[in-house]
Amino acid sequence: MMTRINALRPQLRRSEQKVADLVLANPETVTGLSIASLARDAAVSEPTVIRFCRAIGCNGFQDFKLRMAASLASGMPFVASAVSAEDSAETLSGKVFDRAIACLVQARNQLNTEALDAAVELLNLAPRIEFYGHGASGLVALDAQHKLFRLGIPTIACSDPHVHGMSAAALPANSVVVAISHTGRTTDLLRSAELAREAGAHVIAITACGSPLARMSTVALYAEVSEDADTPMLSRLAHLTVCDVLAVGLALRRGPAPADTRQLTSQGPPNERADSHGP
Amino acid sequence: MMTRINALRPQLRRSEQKVADLVLANPETVTGLSIASLARDAAVSEPTVIRFCRAIGCNGFQDFKLRMAASLASGMPFVASAVSAEDSAETLSGKVFDRAIACLVQARNQLNTEALDAAVELLNLAPRIEFYGHGASGLVALDAQHKLFRLGIPTIACSDPHVHGMSAAALPANSVVVAISHTGRTTDLLRSAELAREAGAHVIAITACGSPLARMSTVALYAEVSEDADTPMLSRLAHLTVCDVLAVGLALRRGPAPADTRQLTSQGPPNERADSHGP
DNA sequence: TCTATTCATGTAACTTTACTACAGGCTAGT
DNA sequence: ACTAGCCTGTAGTAAAGTTACATGAATAGA
Numbered sequence: 138m139m140t141r142i143n144a145l146r147p148q149l150r151r152s153e154q155k156v157a158d159l160v161l162a163n164p165e166t167v168t169g170l171s172i173a174s175l176a177r178d179a180a181v182s183e184p185t186v187i188r189f190c191r192a193i194g195c196n197g198f199q200d201f202k203l204r205m206a207a208s209l210a211s212g213m214p215f216v217a218s219a220v221s222a223e224d225s226a227e228t229l230s231g232k233v234f235d236r237a238i239a240c241l242v243q244a245r246n247q248l249n250t251e252a253l254d255a256a257v258e259l260l261n262l263a264p265r266i267e268f269y270g271h272g273a274s275g276l277v278a279l280d281a282q283h284k285l286f287r288l289g290i291p292t293i294a295c296s297d298p299h300v301h302g303m304s305a306a307a308l309p310a311n312s313v314v315v316a317i318s319h320t321g322r323t324t325d326l327l328r329s330a331e332l333a334r335e336a337g338a339h340v341i342a343i344t345a346c347g348s349p350l351a352r353m354s355t356v357a358l359y360a361e362v363s364e365d366a367d368t369p370m371l372s373r374l375a376h377l378t379v380c381d382v383l384a385v386g387l388a389l390r391r392g393p394a395p396a397d398t399r400q401l402t403s404q405g406p407p408n409e410r411a412d413s414h415g416p
Numbered sequence: 417m418m419t420r421i422n423a424l425r426p427q428l429r430r431s432e433q434k435v436a437d438l439v440l441a442n443p444e445t446v447t448g449l450s451i452a453s454l455a456r457d458a459a460v461s462e463p464t465v466i467r468f469c470r471a472i473g474c475n476g477f478q479d480f481k482l483r484m485a486a487s488l489a490s491g492m493p494f495v496a497s498a499v500s501a502e503d504s505a506e507t508l509s510g511k512v513f514d515r516a517i518a519c520l521v522q523a524r525n526q527l528n529t530e531a532l533d534a535a536v537e538l539l540n541l542a543p544r545i546e547f548y549g550h551g552a553s554g555l556v557a558l559d560a561q562h563k564l565f566r567l568g569i570p571t572i573a574c575s576d577p578h579v580h581g582m583s584a585a586a587l588p589a590n591s592v593v594v595a596i597s598h599t600g601r602t603t604d605l606l607r608s609a610e611l612a613r614e615a616g617a618h619v620i621a622i623t624a625c626g627s628p629l630a631r632m633s634t635v636a637l638y639a640e641v642s643e644d645a646d647t648p649m650l651s652r653l654a655h656l657t658v659c660d661v662l663a664v665g666l667a668l669r670r671g672p673a674p675a676d677t678r679q680l681t682s683q684g685p686p687n688e689r690a691d692s693h694g695p
Numbered sequence: 696t697c698t699a700t701t702c703a704t705g706t707a708a709c710t711t712t713a714c715t716a717c718a719g720g721c722t723a724g725t
Numbered sequence: 726a727c728t729a730g731c732c733t734g735t736a737g738t739a740a741a742g743t744t745a746c747a748t749g750a751a752t753a754g755a
Contacts, residue, residue, distance in 0.1 A: 229664065234524035
């Protein structure tokens with residue numbers, strides 16, 4: 138909503154721009170104002186305000202206020218703010234959670250569909266699937282393995298450079314390596330990805346946009362997280378969820394749809410076996 | 417907002433309850449309606465609608481609509497909906513991400529502060545900290561270890577029953593075991609938690625409300641996820657984030673606040689060492 | 696440079712909306 | 726059965742949003 142106003146601002150009439158500026162300056166207060174007050178504050182007439190609302194695609198002032206409130210609510214609560222030692226437990230957990238959520242929202246919005254489609258297709262045709270990652274990303278790889286195992290798709294997760302180096306060189310053609318790295322610059326990982334490609338395998342990269350890993354991959358899935366939150370603590374969550382998407386997409390395409398779908402969306406009986414699969 | 421209406425419903429007057437029911441039945445449409453239409457649809461008079469708005473803590477109908485829109489916007493976009501084989505890549509990734517986000521929002525809202533405070537305090541005083549978890553939760557434990565290691569706090573993560581059984585029995589007094597299990601019924605984990613308590617250690621449980629693990633723990637952190645999404649695929653994310661909160665809380669209390677805080681909120685130089693810490 | 700035309704902006708009138716004061720009617724206690 | 730108190734709807738009011746129209750400014754053509 139805010140971005141839309143910003144985008145449409147140039148093609149607005151001068152007096153309407155005054156309204157736009159006022160709205161962009163203090164969006165929170167706008168929802169509480171009436172046309173009259175808003176018109177007065179922006180030094181324009183009431184109909185101009187209405188014309189502004191129409192210009193940015195609303196049905197009127199009421200509709201505008203509603204959309205504004207909705208837009209603020211969906212963007213506002215999950216702003217990433219730095220933690221400080223003075224924070225109470227409540228604000229602390231709020232901040233950490235909000236940052237995690239904001240990170241996922243961002244990842245969700247920038248994941249490009251074509252790449253995702255291509256990735257699922259590659260996975261679907263692959264005779265063998267392997268997940269490589271180091272450090273925190275190694276855990277993501279393990280998690281992906283674990284999840285695909287539950288879906289009946291055998292895979293291998295490696296976080297040891299020598300192991301995945303050897304494994305990559307020996308991959309059959311059209312295999313898929315999912316290389317996970319936030320920075321996309323880990324040399325060991327790049328080397329193994331290179332080996333995999335030489336062996337005729339495809340590389341799906343889960344990494345940041347523009348990284349070396351992204352450039353040398355068959356398909357790159359960008360899970361960029363906001364610069365303020367550029368830490369393994371957050372990128373992890375985004376990577377995990379991207380893997381979830383891949384797993385679900387693959388399961389839907391491969392497995393007998395109805396049964397496997399339910400297995401994904403609701404768990405079986407909640408007994409002690411439910412989370413006792415060894416890692 | 418919706419939960420508030422539900423909570424206040426019993427102490428509403430009969431005709432006001434009719435309005436409440438209508439609002440709860442189709443919340444999305446309400447924001448577009450006027451008092452007159454809403455009153456007609458609920459078969460009550462206009463003033464009753466206004467009284468209803470006041471009763472649930474709004475300043476009037478306008479305010480009510482605004483809050484409703486805001487509430488819907490923050491809850492709506494991340495509704496958990498089941499995936500199906502017909503979904504395109506875009507809707508699929510949207511659904512998976514939305515469910516992940518909804519899960520975190522839910523976890524965020526139900527994490528109780530006192531327990532969190534107590535947990536951080538226990539961790540702060542602990543001479544030794546260990547994380548136990550099986551299966552997917554084992555990865556969460558490893559992740560927590562990894563993260564605390566980065567913060568300069570040595571810990572141990574175990575997912576082998578025999579290993580954490582032995583370790584638990586040998587814990588010094590006031591040590592802390594963080595036991596992670598979605599169901600809270602894994603027998604091996606319960607046994608080790610029992611051993612830890614007998615050894616004089618505290619147990620922080622990250623599990624579902626009312627589980628056996630929660631009952632026998634010193635402090636229980638509930639990371640309940642919505643019943644529709646009751647799968648390891650989601651609880652994982654909530655558990656990870658709860659661990660993040662614990663780690664950040666602990667680091668803030670222990671370490672030299674300013675330096676460590678920045679280390680948490682923004683990463684160092686994005687070179688190849690950034691995510692190359694071995695698992 | 697003057698004029699005509701088009702577009703932007705404000706004024707004024709209108710409609711709908713939200714809200715308030717009051718009175719009728721139902722419920723409950725005695 | 727009667728009365729007191731409270732819930733509910735009717736009628737009225739003020740203010741809000743919206744529309745039609747007229748005036749002013751700006752631009753282009755002669």
